[in-house]
Amino acid sequence: MKEFIFNFTKRGLIAAGFGPLILTIFYYAYYFAIHYNPTSVLEINKNILSSLLLAFIAGGISAIFKVEKLSLGIATLINAVVIYVDYIFFYLFNNWVEMSFTPLIVFTICYIVGYVIIWLCIYHQVKAQIQKVNQKL
Known part of the structure; x- marks a missing residue:
């Protein structure tokens, strides 16, 4: 901890x-x-x-x-x-952001799409680095 x-x-x-x-x-x-x-x-x-x-x-x-x-x-x-x-x-x-349905839904959708895109970019970058290290070993 x-x-x-x-x-x-x-x-x-x-x-x-x-x-x-x-x-x-x-x-x-x-x-x-x-x-x-x-x-x-x-x-x-x-x-x-x-x-x-x-x-x-x-x-x-x-x-x-x-x-x-x-x-x-x-x-x-x-x-x-x-x-x-x-x-x-x-x-x-x-x-x-306004506290009403439409802005909250738009915010949530933008957040999910943005999070997934960033996560996938980082995941693929780390995966490529691991493959590079494995090849050198």
């Missing part, structure tokens, strides 16, 4: 560095789509802190793949669920 907490914290801190960058991209996208502009310094600070926590949790939970007692399928399921709950909580908390 100690090792998991250490890995979670380390990975979370690395990922949290991308929080403000992601927030900036989000603000630009929102601004160009619906001319959204934060109204106060408090709102901007809340969003920055939220994006840091969101990235910390999303990055940290990848430590679940280092837990040897879990199968890849279970670890992936835990990772996907924790990240989804993390994202949906902060998106709703900051009013980045």
Whole structure:
């Protein structure tokens, strides 16, 4: 458990560095789509802190793949669920997504498609690296 907490914290801190960058991209996208502009310094600070926590949790939970007692399928399921709950909580908390059926369904579909694409890319990359190492051996 100690090792998991250490890995979670380390990975979370690395990922949290991308929080403000992601927030900036989000603000630009929102601004160009619906001319959204934060109204106060408090709102901007809340969003920055939220994006840091969101990235910390999303990055940290990848430590679940280092837990040897879990199968890849279970670890992936835990990772996907924790990240989804993390994202949906902060998106709703900051009013980045409306609390109504259609926006939540669109968010969920985008999340699932994005997660699967990223997971498959990483899986294929790791598989190729393993094959390369096996060939050298």
